[in-house]
Amino acid sequence: QQQVKQSPQSLIVQKGGISIINCAYENTAFDYFPWYQQFPGKGPALLIAIRPDVSEKKEGRFTISFNKSAKQFSLHIMDSQPGDSATYFCAARARGGSQGNLIFGKGTKLSVKP
Amino acid sequence: NAGVTQTPKFRVLKTGQSMTLLCAQDMNHEYMYWYRQDPGMGLRLIHYSVGEGTTAKGEVPDGYNVSRLKKQNFLLGLESAAPSQTSVYFCASSPDPLNTGELFFGEGSRLTVL
Numbered sequence: 001q002q003q004v005k006q007s008p009q010s011l012i013v014q015k016g017g018i019s020i021i022n023c024a025y026e027n028t029a030f031d032y033f034p035w036y037q038q039f040p041g042k043g044p045a046l047l048i049a050i051r052p053d054v055s056e057k058k059e060g061r062f063t064i065s066f067n068k069s070a071k072q073f074s075l076h077i078m079d080s081q082p083g084d085s086a087t088y089f090c091a092a093r094a095r096g097g098s099q100g101n102l103i104f105g106k107g108t109k110l111s112v113k114p
Numbered sequence: 115n116a117g118v119t120q121t122p123k124f125r126v127l128k129t130g131q132s133m134t135l136l137c138a139q140d141m142n143h144e145y146m147y148w149y150r151q152d153p154g155m156g157l158r159l160i161h162y163s164v165g166e167g168t169t170a171k172g173e174v175p176d177g178y179n180v181s182r183l184k185k186q187n188f189l190l191g192l193e194s195a196a197p198s199q200t201s202v203y204f205c206a207s208s209p210d211p212l213n214t215g216e217l218f219f220g221e222g223s224r225l226t227v228l
């Protein structure tokens with residue numbers, strides 16, 4: 001019940017295309033859903049996050065879509081660029097006594113071809 | 115702006131040896147975390163701390179110990195290294211994970227146990 005399932009494991013997109021990464025969860029106690037971006041040799045960094053009281057959040061070319069009833073959320077990268085090539089992790093946080101610990105998905109390696 | 119600094123960045127150990135990874139943050143954050151990252155496994159929480167002098171177990175604590183003697187430092191120790199502990203270790207800190215939710219990661223420490 002604590003898992004966050006992420007797909008696909010890897011993704012190749014042409015420059016200018018749309019990259020879509022999906023995550024699903026079971027625990028209805030999750031109240032915060034961030035996406036982290038990690039470049040090779042670097043630590044993950046927060047990209048964008050959403051709370052379950054909204055269905056969509058957009059920041060530039062990055063959009064999170066959230067479907068509370070289906071317990072799914074996804075990251076859309078519009079007009080994908082080679083500089084977006086990185087590993088993306090979705091995550092979820094359970095409200096309550098967990099001190100805000102995040103549960104991470106297994107990651108998606110995105111390659112954007114020129 | 116140093117942020118979260120991990121030392122060493124690379125280390126090779128023989129089975130049974132001990133070592134300590136050091137994490138230092140200069141952002142005055144209360145919360146600190148140690149994660150390990152393995153291919154296809156995402157980020158898994160080893161131990162965490164909610165303040166100076168406190169530590170708690172995460173998802174995969176076996177074989178590791180931690181200490182938080184000073185607010186800015188979080189040490190991860192391996193008493194008797196095993197090949198299964200070959201991984202990339204990431205330290206992270208957060209000012210208030212239950213509110214902002216953002217984790218700030220270091221650049222990682224790559225450990226190989228032969």
